[in-house]
Amino acid sequence: MSIRITLSNVEYSRGTFKLAVDTPCTFAAGINYVVGRNGAGKSTALKLLATAVEPEKGSMIFTMLTSEEGAGMHRKQLSVEEARALMGFLPQHFTGYSDMTIERYLTCMAFHKGIPHRLVKAALEKWLMDSKLLELRKRKLRALSGGQLQKVGLIQALINQPRICILDEPFEGLDNQEKTFFKRVIYKLSHHSIIIISTNFPEDMEQGDQKSLFYLDEGKLRMYDEMAEVDSLPII
Numbered sequence: 001m002s003i004r005i006t007l008s009n010v011e012y013s014r015g016t017f018k019l020a021v022d023t024p025c026t027f028a029a030g031i032n033y034v035v036g037r038n039g040a041g042k043s044t045a046l047k048l049l050a051t052a053v054e055p056e057k058g059s060m061i062f063t064m065l066t067s068e069e070g071a072g073m074h075r076k077q078l079s080v081e082e083a084r085a086l087m088g089f090l091p092q093h094f095t096g097y098s099d100m101t102i103e104r105y106l107t108c109m110a111f112h113k114g115i116p117h118r119l120v121k122a123a124l125e126k127w128l129m130d131s132k133l134l135e136l137r138k139r140k141l142r143a144l145s146g147g148q149l150q151k152v153g154l155i156q157a158l159i160n161q162p163r164i165c166i167l168d169e170p171f172e173g174l175d176n177q178e179k180t181f182f183k184r185v186i187y188k189l190s191h192h193s194i195i196i197i198s199t200n201f202p203e204d205m206e207q208g209d210q211k212s213l214f215y216l217d218e219g220k221l222r223m224y225d226e227m228a229e230v231d232s233l234p235i236i
């Protein structure tokens, strides 16, 4: 099941800021890094890809390689609803439902994302243990530190191994051990899923067998074939 997101001549404005994609950009399975200076439009681009906002011009098309009787192997275009059902999204300033405890919030998210009820408890316990949140599971989201909340945000985005996973500055606030844990989860997922990560930190871009680089310069998104080019781009 190979999924792609293809952007053509997309434009989206927010106040005086304009995001524009005037060269072909395709996001495929593997880790796709979106980089650029502060204010270049990374969060806006990720919201667009997550279908949280709609392009004013151009097209954003989700396709999946599929095999159907009579039609053989072909690329099927997905509706926005079908694409959303395959998505996990961590926005830049994740809040979740601040009055819920970690356990209740993540249980609701797991149900919502279609994980069978009988599997949720054990799966959640493993996530909470691996991310060092187990002892905090009865604490409300509003009482968590920035790093603790970020881990909850990452778990809700990754919990059902989504085929499209969009993570806005995912490692913000995590210590090295926590970063290593989540990077390993993301790396494994990247073999079958489109992972889109925005970051300002080149050291966070070391992983992924299949890597692509997207650079934003004052709202213009451009795809680079070579990760090696990252060293030549002014990121921060």
Ligand SMILES: Nc1ncnc2c1ncn2[C@@H]1O[C@H](COP(=O)(O)OP(=O)(O)OP(=O)(O)O)[C@@H](O)[C@H]1O
Pocket (backbone or CB within 6 Å): 014, 015, 016, 017, 036, 037, 038, 039, 040, 041, 042, 043, 044, 045, 092, 200
């Ligand atoms: N709610 C808003 N209304 C109007 N303009 C906005 C709004 N939010 C952000 N902008 C502007 O849109 C532009 C892109 O912002 P965006 O958050 O996408 O950039 P970014 O690359 O993610 O920045 P950072 O690295 O600082 O998170 C900026 O110039 C910003 O000032």
